[in-house]
Amino acid sequence: MYDVVTSGYMSIDRIVKVDSPLKVGHTSIILNSDNTRPYYGGCPINVSYIMAKLGMNPLPLLRVGEDNDTLGFLQYLKDANVPLNGLKTIENESSSNCYIVSDRDNNHVTIFYPGAMDAKYASELPDEYFEDTRLALITVGSYNDNSEFYSKCQKHGIPIVFGTKLDYDAFPVSFLKEILLSSKIIFSNEHEREEINELMGIDEITDLFDMGKAELIVTTLGENGSECFEKTEQGIIHKKIKVCPTKSFVDATGAGDSYIAGFLYGYLNGYDTEASCQMGSVMASFIIEAVGCTTNAPDLKRFNQRLEEYKRNL
Template sequence: MGYDLITSGYCALDRIISVDSFVEVGRTSIITNKNHNQIYYGGCNVNVSVNLARLGLNAAPIIRVGNDYITSGFKEYLEKNNVNTTAVKLLDKQITSATYLIESPDHEHITLFYPGAMDNSLQTPYKDEWFIDSKCALMTVASLNDNKEFLNKVKKHNLPLFLGMKMDSDAFPKSFLKECLDHVEVLFTNKSEAKCIAEIYDLEDYKELINVLPKVKTIVITLGEKGSCALYKKDNEIKYVEVPIINIEKVVDTVGSGDAFIAGYIYGYLNNKTIKESMEYGATLASFVIQGLGSTTNSPNKEELIERYLNHYKRR
């Protein structure tokens, strides 16, 4: 079969609730967005898959959905965006995972999540055919049983592993996280997550991780408004590179921007771009996503992505 990317993680029917003040016990916060009950389709692996499918790649998320898969519009959304749904499993008498994102005035988020069909107890074995001949694999936050099954299949079929774990201790308890890190080729993290991982290995500086993780080739660290940086190995040396963000005049919603960065990076990786170029593609894709409400609502097609990428990074 063979996909460009096979990926694990929770899917979710997202509802974004913007409030006029920080949520506090005993205080009423006013909802400011009229579309607070509108469903957006997301989840880290779904977001990455949609972004890559819009760019013409064959991306398949492994997800379980409930009997609202069709009525919610989720099935139509995936198909409309050319996402490969071979690894989507429908569970009767269950409902699809749901997320409520409470967004503060400064775009910080409180996340409420109902696992539904993606609950840990509902995990079933994955098919080898999903992994055979696939080019690479991305592991994101899912149930522990799903993550363990995914890692076993990645190891069995010797796929390059990308990891975006977001310091979720339920999905990645310490012992299992170390097992994942022993097999990861590209690690996506932010600075605080990198420091937490370094503490697991008793390292004072997270930059030392590049020498400790046995299979890692690249550690990509997102830095918010400061852009991103990466540590990588080349010619038996440790290299360092930084990439700035693309400044957007109006930020509508930051939900999904991290997933967009990962998708853009993987797009570069699969097209044999350099690490710096892949990071630039990540920043470019993220700049589109933050211009729309929802995780993939404003995702670009291939022509739009390349045009903005060239205008910003190659013609300065």
């Protein structure tokens, strides 16, 4: 049994930090010497990698190319015990890759090449991936891939977790609305929550409870922590979760994905919603302490040590 099957773009990232914002006709000085180092990521990979490090069994569904960078990427997955059953290689193509350029204020510009994850390579997914899994995580990917993944989830009755990314190429409006109404758990940040409210014509995000299948809605609030809304027979339960302190703030890239991974670890192991959110907060605190979306991902022992410290100080 897989704990969660994940969809979306994988990416081999190169992170470039510049001294000043990008401007036409202006040369920006690169600050980090590791600007050519590949970091492995992408929403489904970040979540799968972190959960595997905690001893869970996630299955990312992805396509890779035949380029040299892919060899390091596959080894990185193997080292964390991420299953590779859902991997497909595209001949004469490279894996998805991108350059993430950020300035001193942490403003980002991302340049992305879809490579093997391009929509033109999308194909039908085997039913076997969906026959024995507990949850399905939908993140940003090509519309063709998202549509196929979603249809398989519906066919096999798998509860959907939506890691909101408001990319209207990946999720055309009608499709996005359908996913929001079909998802059991919805994650977003504050900006995405406001846009969802506007898109769905609602005043509060909790209105989705009466419109669709949502049972849990979680919003991350940056340095202000997070909050969750849970639909119960007694009504809607609202909890605010404090941010977990970090040893240092280095890079916020991947923090949202790590929160999802920590939350799903708790949720799938039977913890209540508040405790699962606390686990999400703790996991995010590790990731922002190093460059890269999973560079500082902890094993279960380190994770539990910080979790206990966090809970003692609440």
